[in-house]
Amino acid sequence: MGKKNGSAGDGEVKKGVKIEEVPSYYNSSGSSVNELVENDQRSPSPPAARRRLRTLSGSKGDNQIMTTKTGRRIYTKGRPPWYDRGGQTMKKPFVIGICGGSASGKTTVAEAIIERLEVPWVTILSMDSFYKVLNEEEKKRAHESNFNFDHPDAFDFDLLKDVLARLKEGKSVEVPVYDFNTHSRSSNAKTMYGADVLIFEGILAFHRDDINEMMDMKVFVDTDADTRLARRLARDISERGRDTKGVLDQYLRFVKPAFDTFIAPGTKVADIIVPRGGDNFVAIDLIVKRVKTELSSRGYNACGGAENGLHQQRASLLASETPNELPESLHIVKQTPQVLGLHTFIRNKETKRDELVFYSERLMRILIEETLNFMPHKEVQVEVSVGVSVVGRRMDGEICGVAIMRAGETMENSLRSVVKDCKMGKILIQTNDKTLEPELYYLRLPKDIHKYKVLLLDATVASGAAAMMAIRILVDHDVPEENISILSLLMAEPGVHALAYAFPKVRLVTTAVDPSLNEQFHVLPGMGNFGDRYYGTEISDDDSDAFNGGAYSEEGISD
Ligand SMILES: Nc1ncnc2c1ncn2[C@@H]1O[C@H](COP(=O)(O)OP(=O)(O)O)[C@@H](O)[C@H]1O
Numbered sequence: 001m002g003k004k005n006g007s008a009g010d011g012e013v014k015k016g017v018k019i020e021e022v023p024s025y026y027n028s029s030g031s032s033v034n035e036l037v038e039n040d041q042r043s044p045s046p047p048a049a050r051r052r053l054r055t056l057s058g059s060k061g062d063n064q065i066m067t068t069k070t071g072r073r074i075y076t077k078g079r080p081p082w083y084d085r086g087g088q089t090m091k092k093p094f095v096i097g098i099c100g101g102s103a104s105g106k107t108t109v110a111e112a113i114i115e116r117l118e119v120p121w122v123t124i125l126s127m128d129s130f131y132k133v134l135n136e137e138e139k140k141r142a143h144e145s146n147f148n149f150d151h152p153d154a155f156d157f158d159l160l161k162d163v164l165a166r167l168k169e170g171k172s173v174e175v176p177v178y179d180f181n182t183h184s185r186s187s188n189a190k191t192m193y194g195a196d197v198l199i200f201e202g203i204l205a206f207h208r209d210d211i212n213e214m215m216d217m218k219v220f221v222d223t224d225a226d227t228r229l230a231r232r233l234a235r236d237i238s239e240r241g242r243d244t245k246g247v248l249d250q251y252l253r254f255v256k257p258a259f260d261t262f263i264a265p266g267t268k269v270a271d272i273i274v275p276r277g278g279d280n281f282v283a284i285d286l287i288v289k290r291v292k293t294e295l296s297s298r299g300y301n302a303c304g305g306a307e308n309g310l311h312q313q314r315a316s317l318l319a320s321e322t323p324n325e326l327p328e329s330l331h332i333v334k335q336t337p338q339v340l341g342l343h344t345f346i347r348n349k350e351t352k353r354d355e356l357v358f359y360s361e362r363l364m365r366i367l368i369e370e371t372l373n374f375m376p377h378k379e380v381q382v383e384v385s386v387g388v389s390v391v392g393r394r395m396d397g398e399i400c401g402v403a404i405m406r407a408g409e410t411m412e413n414s415l416r417s418v419v420k421d422c423k424m425g426k427i428l429i430q431t432n433d434k435t436l437e438p439e440l441y442y443l444r445l446p447k448d449i450h451k452y453k454v455l456l457l458d459a460t461v462a463s464g465a466a467a468m469m470a471i472r473i474l475v476d477h478d479v480p481e482e483n484i485s486i487l488s489l490l491m492a493e494p495g496v497h498a499l500a501y502a503f504p505k506v507r508l509v510t511t512a513v514d515p516s517l518n519e520q521f522h523v524l525p526g527m528g529n530f531g532d533r534y535y536g537t538e539i540s541d542d543d544s545d546a547f548n549g550g551a552y553s554e555e556g557i558s559d
């Protein structure tokens with residue numbers, strides 16, 4: 001997939017119909033969306049019939065969005081709300097395997113399925129990513145068109161199986177990006193995440209029974225051999241840095257025999273055979289119909305939300321009695337006159353923005369210092385002067401911060417001022433205006449985050465929906481629950497109980513707990529929309545009513 005410029009940009013849809021207006025913070029590469037579009041335009045132009053599709057491609061961590069002809073948005077990165085109030089996965093992705101000869105149109109069929117499915121969260125995994133790394137002698141042979149890339153031994157099937165298994169569980173994976181020009185992996189892997197539908201395509205997609213068992217539907221693209229060769233010649237010369245002689249030599253020596261021996265038998269395990277590939281709209285429509293039926297029987301609704309999702313359960317949260325006791329995992333900083341005084345400034349709606357920033361940052365530092373007391377420490381001996389030493393303490397292990405955008409970002413400066421050179425990640429979660437479920441739109445985490453004690457930052461916790469999704473994401477990235485602390489200036493009691501119920505080992509640290517939520521899930525009495533007040537982006541009550549029908553939702557998530 002995503003083979004423009006000869007490299008397999010996996011996890012992307014190659015070509016999206018229209019580039020969306022995406023706020024700049026979606027784009028982690030630092031370049032604007034327009035720049036990304038321009039980059040894409042420099043790539044070899046696809047045949048006219050396919051030009052309607054265009055990629056919004058970016059670097060690792062970018063959100064990938066395409067819009068179908070009917071105007072629906074499809075996210076090829078990100079995460080739908082897959083977990084329930086207990087923090088557990090609710091939905092498994094529907095896995096479609098697509099097998100077929102080289103240049104048979106596997107990618108084209110995959111794109112056509114995505115476009116017609118109209119499911120918002122889709123991931124495409126290509127077998128190309130799992131080509132083994134070649135040694136120097138093999139590379140030399142590959143450059144002479146004398147290496148068999150069509151034999152099963154050319155692929156790392158075990159890695160492929162692990163990646164598929166993790167994606168099925170909704171866990172994040174690092175997928176190698178393959179470069180057909182150099183026959184090697186590029187230095188940067190792509191981070192991929194789960195989805196509603198996962199399409200896995202490749203020439204040997206059906207080669208191993210254990211991997212076949214992981215698929216819910218197996219599609220074989222059966223395109224005539226002459227057409228495949230003609231397309232391959234054109235593509236490999238224009239996109240993969242080959243010449244006519246090399247393509248033909250490789251085809252006769254390896255590609256054709258391997259098709260007969262290893263690929264064609266895939267028709268026997270396939271559920272559906274699609275003659276002619278991407279042109280076969282009848283077959284593609286039948287596949288799409290079947291997938292839609294399967295998805296709805298698994299509890300997906302038309303908007304991509306799940307029945308019994310977080311939002312629906314949140315309503316019952318408001319109605320339900322909260323336990324009398326606050327959970328043990330909650331720590332409230334000591335209510336000193338200093339802390340209470342800072343709160344008074346912050347809660348007061350008359351407090352000016354510069355004062356709010358000053359006093360809230362003071363309170364944030366107190367909150368962070370308090371949290372650090374829970375981090376593991378070890379004894380160390382330091383020399384004070386010649387011959388004089390004392391036994392002191394030093395933190396044992398590394399800390400990183402992850403801000404839940406946007407209000408959590410207000411706490412980044414304070415964390416940096418307390419923890420020197422602290423690595424920082426970001427998560428953007430927004431409410432889907434149709435399903436009302438929180439959804440992940442942007443994710444940037446420090447490398448090897450599972451090795452850190454993670455301080456998750458959000459200025460306030462109301463129902464806990466955003467925090468719960470953020471914790472779920474960290475857990476999916478293999479951060480042990482007990483290594484996560486969520487830090488907030490203010491938490492609402494229902495949110496505290498919801499988080500503690502779902503993730504009992506996660507430490508909740510706050511400077512105050514308010515008793516309740518209103519019907520819009522805003523904390524009562526609360527501190528207003530902290531993010532807007534801090535950034536000076538508040539709108540007047542009148543405007544707010546006009547924009548939101550009377551209710552505002554904090555930071556895009558009604559939490
Ligand atoms: N129906 C079609 N008509 C014309 N060109 C096509 C068609 N399907 C695919 N192609 C072209 O053939 C090449 C291989 O198609 P692709 O879908 O990438 O195949 P695969 O993924 O099986 O290698 C691409 O250059 C693509 O643009």
Ligand SMILES: Nc1ccn([C@@H]2O[C@H](COP(=O)(O)O)[C@@H](O)[C@H]2O)c(=O)n1
Pocket residue numbers: 101102103104128131142149150179180182183184202203255
């Ligand atoms: N370094 C490589 C790796 C693979 N190939 C050929 O690619 C074909 C598979 O990709 P498709 O997009 O066509 O499915 C396969 O037939 C290999 O021969 C290559 O040429 N160089």
